Amino acid sequence: MNLWLWLLLSCLLAYAWKLLGYLVPASLLRNPRMSRIAGTMTIGLLASLTVVNTVASGQSLALDARLGALAAAAIALWFRAPFLVVVIAGAAAAAGLRLLGWN
Numbered sequence: 182m183n184l185w186l187w188l189l190l191s192c193l194l195a196y197a198w199k200l201l202g203y204l205v206p207a208s209l210l211r212n213p214r215m216s217r218i219a220g221t222m223t224i225g226l227l228a229s230l231t232v233v234n235t236v237a238s239g240q241s242l243a244l245d246a247r248l249g250a251l252a253a254a255a256i257a258l259w260f261r262a263p264f265l266v267v268v269i270a271g272a273a274a275a276a277g278l279r280l281l282g283w284n
Contacts, residue, residue, distance in 0.1 A: 231251070234247075235248055235250075235251045245283060246274075246275045246278035246283050249274045249275060249278040249283070250272065250274045250275035250278070252274070253270045253271050254267050254270055254271035254274075256270070257270040257271075
């Protein structure tokens with residue numbers, strides 16, 4: 182199979198999966214347990230994307246200033262800092278580590 186066929190097949194499967202969501206009964210969606218599960222999955226997906234973007238560079242692992250920035254942001258979150266402070270802490274940590282030569 183060539184690449185275009187795989188691409189069209191994946192688009193078709195993604196669209197079918199989305200249409201399948203419309204068949205879920207509304208009573209199931211109003212269940213508080215389902216809301217908690219959906220919220221937890223969203224947090225987990227966002228956390229995993231953050232970690233992957235921090236330690237991956239193409240197809241290899243990269244331990245650079247982004248890891249220090251993530252650690253600084255995590256510490257700021259631990260102390261329940263406002264979002265702007267978390268972002269500034271991460272950016273300052275990355276800038277400081279890059280200034281020290283940890284690319």
